[in-house]
Amino acid sequence: MPAPTEFSRLQIILHWLVALLVVVQTLLHEGIVGAWDLVEQGGEMEFSPIVISHIIIGAIVFFLILWRLKVRIRRGAPDFPSKETGPQKLLAKLVHRAFYLLLIILPISGGAAVFGGVMPAAEGHELMAKALIILVILHVLATVYHQFVLKTNLIQRMKF
Numbered sequence: 001m002p003a004p005t006e007f008s009r010l011q012i013i014l015h016w017l018v019a020l021l022v023v024v025q026t027l028l029h030e031g032i033v034g035a036w037d038l039v040e041q042g043g044e045m046e047f048s049p050i051v052i053s054h055i056i057i058g059a060i061v062f063f064l065i066l067w068r069l070k071v072r073i074r075r076g077a078p079d080f081p082s083k084e085t086g087p088q089k090l091l092a093k094l095v096h097r098a099f100y101l102l103l104i105i106l107p108i109s110g111g112a113a114v115f116g117g118v119m120p121a122a123e124g125h126e127l128m129a130k131a132l133i134i135l136v137i138l139h140v141l142a143t144v145y146h147q148f149v150l151k152t153n154l155i156q157r158m159k160f
């Protein structure tokens with residue numbers, strides 16, 4: 001099947017919805033970190049509204065990313081711009097795959113810690129959340145590089 005020439009409207013909506021929820025999740029992490037500190041000190045998990053919202057948003061991201069992955073596998077994505085070098089294409093591919101992988105494993109590890117009492121899962125969750133933030137920064141820098149250096153107008157592909 002030939003690659004599509006553009007992302008579908010559904011792919012674009014899911015991209016921005018997931019991006020928004022990931023930003024909210026990252027900015028509002030203090031509540032769950034505080035609650036988890038208490039658990040690590042031997043206390044009970046306190047399901048305050050901020051903790052519950054972290055769990056619910058995380059679960060929503062989980063289902064949205066699975067949906068995104070299904071659409072991505074079925075429909076594909078436009079080819080990378082021809083101005084990109086081989087290593088740049090490879091890096092973009094790896095970062096995109098890492099996003100899918102991290103956004104599937106993050107909610108599972110969070111759930112394993114909170115509901116399964118698997119303490120090391122929380123440590124993995126914390127590390128993966130940090131890796132995700134680094135990749136998001138790299139991803140945004142790559143978009144800026146495309147816009148102003150390669151001048152491919154890549155952002156147009158993710159516009160409604």
Ligand code: HEM
Pocket residue numbers: 015018019020022023072077078080092095096097099100136139140143144154155156157158
């Ligand atoms: C948490 C935030 C984000 C995540 C997890 C994310 C994830 C992704 C993924 C996985 C793709 C590949 C799409 C696919 O092939 O299925 C993608 C594409 C893209 N993203 Fe993001 N993104 C995020 C935020 C952003 C932001 C803030 C921008 C704008 C600066 C942006 C701009 C783009 C563009 C332009 C593409 C298309 C790249 C191409 O056509 O090769 N993303 N994003």
Ligand code: HEM
Pocket residue numbers: 022025026029032033036037054055056057058059061062103106107108109110111112113114115122123125126129130132
């Ligand atoms: C894609 C979804 C998720 C993202 C992006 C995310 C992101 C984060 C971030 C940024 C932190 C703070 C890490 C730090 O200490 O610097 C965190 C902590 C935590 N999250 Fe999530 N989370 C997600 C889903 C979930 C889910 C679904 C649960 C539970 C069911 C959960 C449970 C936890 C716990 C227990 C902590 C505290 C870990 C610790 O301090 O060691 N998370 N999360």
